[in-house]
Amino acid sequence: MTAVTAPTSVPGVRARGFARRNPTLVLGIVLLVLIVLVALAAPWLAPAPGDAGTATHPFNVLTDPSSAHPFGTDLVGRDLLTRVMYGARISLRIVVEVLLIAGVVGIPLGLIAGYFRGRVDQVIMRITDVFLAFPALLLSLAIAFVLTPSVQNMTIAIAVTWWPWYTRLVRGEAASIATRPYIESCRVLGVSHARILARHILPNSITPVLVQMSMDAGGILLTAASISFLGLGAQDPTPEWGLIVSQGAQYFATQWWFVTFAGLAILFTAIAFNLIGDGIREMLDPRRVVSR
Amino acid sequence: MIRYAAERLGLGVLVVVGVVVLTFLIARVIPGDPAVTYAGPRASKAQLEHVRKQLGLERPVIVQLGDYLKGIATGDWGTSYRTKRPVLSDLRTALPASVELVTAGLILALLVGLPLGLISARFHGRLPDVLIRIASVIGVSMPVFWAALILQLVFAQKLGWLPAAGEYDPNLYYTSPLTSYIQMPTVDALITGNFAVLKSSISHLVLPAAVVALYPAGLLARMVRASVLDTLGETHIRMTRSLGFGDRAIYGRWALRPAMNPVIQVTALVFAYSLANTFLVEAVFDWPGLGSYAANSLQALDTPAIVGVTLIVAIVYVVLNLLVDIAQAAIDPRIRLR
Numbered sequence: 033m034t035a036v037t038a039p040t041s042v043p044g045v046r047a048r049g050f051a052r053r054n055p056t057l058v059l060g061i062v063l064l065v066l067i068v069l070v071a072l073a074a075p076w077l078a079p080a081p082g083d084a085g086t087a088t089h090p091f092n093v094l095t096d097p098s099s100a101h102p103f104g105t106d107l108v109g110r111d112l113l114t115r116v117m118y119g120a121r122i123s124l125r126i127v128v129e130v131l132l133i134a135g136v137v138g139i140p141l142g143l144i145a146g147y148f149r150g151r152v153d154q155v156i157m158r159i160t161d162v163f164l165a166f167p168a169l170l171l172s173l174a175i176a177f178v179l180t181p182s183v184q185n186m187t188i189a190i191a192v193t194w195w196p197w198y199t200r201l202v203r204g205e206a207a208s209i210a211t212r213p214y215i216e217s218c219r220v221l222g223v224s225h226a227r228i229l230a231r232h233i234l235p236n237s238i239t240p241v242l243v244q245m246s247m248d249a250g251g252i253l254l255t256a257a258s259i260s261f262l263g264l265g266a267q268d269p270t271p272e273w274g275l276i277v278s279q280g281a282q283y284f285a286t287q288w289w290f291v292t293f294a295g296l297a298i299l300f301t302a303i304a305f306n307l308i309g310d311g312i313r314e315m316l317d318p319r320r321v322v323s324r
Numbered sequence: 325m326i327r328y329a330a331e332r333l334g335l336g337v338l339v340v341v342g343v344v345v346l347t348f349l350i351a352r353v354i355p356g357d358p359a360v361t362y363a364g365p366r367a368s369k370a371q372l373e374h375v376r377k378q379l380g381l382e383r384p385v386i387v388q389l390g391d392y393l394k395g396i397a398t399g400d401w402g403t404s405y406r407t408k409r410p411v412l413s414d415l416r417t418a419l420p421a422s423v424e425l426v427t428a429g430l431i432l433a434l435l436v437g438l439p440l441g442l443i444s445a446r447f448h449g450r451l452p453d454v455l456i457r458i459a460s461v462i463g464v465s466m467p468v469f470w471a472a473l474i475l476q477l478v479f480a481q482k483l484g485w486l487p488a489a490g491e492y493d494p495n496l497y498y499t500s501p502l503t504s505y506i507q508m509p510t511v512d513a514l515i516t517g518n519f520a521v522l523k524s525s526i527s528h529l530v531l532p533a534a535v536v537a538l539y540p541a542g543l544l545a546r547m548v549r550a551s552v553l554d555t556l557g558e559t560h561i562r563m564t565r566s567l568g569f570g571d572r573a574i575y576g577r578w579a580l581r582p583a584m585n586p587v588i589q590v591t592a593l594v595f596a597y598s599l600a601n602t603f604l605v606e607a608v609f610d611w612p613g614l615g616s617y618a619a620n621s622l623q624a625l626d627t628p629a630i631v632g633v634t635l636i637v638a639i640v641y642v643v644l645n646l647l648v649d650i651a652q653a654a655i656d657p658r659i660r661l662r
Contacts, residue, residue, distance in 0.1 A: 052494075055454075056457070056461075102431075157338075158338065158339075158342065159342070161335070161338075161339050161342065162339055162342030162343055162345075162346055163346070164382055165339050165340075165342070165343050165636045165638050165641055165642050166343070166637070166641065167596050167597045167599070167600035167601075167632070167637065168602065169597075169600045169603070169639065170600040170633075170634055170638070171634070173603070173634075174347070174350050174630060174631070174634045175354070175620075175630055177622060177627075177630055178350055178351065178353070178354050178627075181572075188576070240510060250464070250465055254465070257469075258468070258469060258603075258604055259469050261467075261469045261604065262603065262604070262619065262622055263622065263623070264622065274467070274469075277467070277469060277470055277473070278469075281608075284473055284477055285477060285481055288477070291473055291474075292474075295467060295470035295474070298467045298469060298470065299462070299465055299466060299470070300396075302464075302465035302467070303462060303465040304385050305463055305465075306461050306464060306465050307461060310461070310546075319379065
């Protein structure tokens with residue numbers, strides 16, 4: 033009976049133990065939760081919600097940080113704190129959407145390639161080779177360049193460059209699972225290919241993809257900010273962080289706040305994602321225990 | 325070995341053809357009317373008609389693709405709208421400056437990343453490890469365009485320690501003119517013994533190279549740490565330890581060497597990644613390379629130039645990958661059998 037009330041089973045203690053074993057993961061989650069909360073509560077937290085849109089204040093242009101405008105104002109007098117808060121909504125949405133699209137396209141293709149092998153496999157893999165021959169930023173930029181610049185088109189452009197990674201990863205897993213005896217017995221029993229793929233191969237090959245996705249989130253965030261910085265993503269008045277930095281770049285020597293806070297927002301969000309990605313990988317990595 | 329190399333080469337050629345086809349799809353097929361993309365949104369009807377004829381858009385897509393492939397193969401990469409010069413000759417002048425910058429950045433990244441990774445592994449779980457891991461996460465999370473602006477403001481404009489922009493001091497054009505062989509001032513100055521330019525160009529390189537180095541340094545530190553920790557658990561390390569070898573020999577020689585293979589591979593891959601990242605760095609530092617060329621072309625809606633830059637970087641990437649594969653197979657015979 034004493035075992036039930038032993039200290040190890042008290043939730044708080046257990047959580048502390050988890051935090052001590054996975055410090056980066058917990059730090060990342062805390063950071064990300066804060067950012068998500070700010071994004072969700074932006075309409076209530078932001079000092080001037082109208083400034084996230086088309087509002088302009090000609091008498092308030094480029095003012096220093098003050099109690100009224102803690103992050104200062106931009107070149108048309110909009111409150112930068114408001115814009116940075118609303119920016120979290122845009123950046124987080126881009127990351128989630130890119131991961132969703134890339135997963136929905138990439139994972140089934142990888143399953144098919146790994147399960148059926150043969151010519152289908154060859155064709156799908158050669159196509160991914162071509163996509164993977166471009167640094168992600170470069171290919172997304174080229175695609176964003178021929179589309180009309182907008183957040184939505186930028187999301188599509190990044191997703192188009194991202195799916196092959198997941199196809200590759202899933203294919204490797206699926207190919208090794210497809211040769212296992214229990215899959216063979218499924219086939220002998222007359223289970224359909226679709227059912228085998230959905231019920232047996234997919235659940236057993238999905239973990240590495242989810243880990244990879246958590247590690248990619250930071251990269252997607254930076255890619256999106258970079259595309260917007262170069263003018264091919266979000267357009268004014270969208271309060272996107274990369275766009276804010278590019279708007280502030282020419283005022284940087286004299287109005288430091290314009291660029292600084294939006295850049296810090298990108299940095300901290302990317303750090304949060306990367307800490308989580310690292311933490312998850314390390315938690316699942318069996319080689320983590322080093323014999324010393 | 326030769327058979328393996330030939331196989332990889334064949335695959336490489338196939339990928340390059342695929343890359344060219346993909347750029348064709350991006351430039352000619354994704355946009356509803358490619359003539360508009362090429363001529364710009366303000367073009368008149370007559371201009372559009374002219375562009376359509378020039379690009380041969382009235383012919384079937386497959387014929388157009390054939391012509392496009394032939395053009396790329398024979399060195400006709402189109403003419404830039406902005407510079408009015410052949411794209412390929414523009415690239416030939418822009419690429420060396422970027423290669424110089426990225427090479428300097430990667431050397432810096434290796435000099436910083438390798439020791440940090442080793443120290444991190446040596447002090448696994450202790451304070452130096454924690455600090456280095458935090459630093460490397462910051463390195464890979466840094467928006468490079470923002471880091472470029474901040475470093476320029478702090479070290480060039482506020483502190484005045486380093487020059488803010490350019491390849492070397494323009495005053496030296498007259499006092500000690502540089503004979504350019506390969507369009508890389510640092511290397512050209514070294515070859516011709518022009519030490520005034522050499523000194524100036526190195527000081528101009530520091531800031532942009534540091535920005536380029538951020539991501540690779542963080543990545544390398546993390547990788548070296550992980551693979552050294554992996555090797556430390558292996559029996560040959562226990563053996564050396566039990567034989568009484570010190571840390572320096574164990575970490576510097578036996579633990580680091582197996583970790584070098586992935587390091588070489590990542591360095592090669594990150595080279596092309598950094599070439600694309602110069603799009604965000606060069607414009608800030610006014611560095612006359614591929615990145616500035618691309619940024620200006622993006623502004624000018626210069627489609628042939630953008631397609632050219634995309635192609636050249638992808639080709640560099642494929643070639644580097646191929647070289648790494650072959651080099652690794654030459655070093656480690658097990659790879660050939662996979």
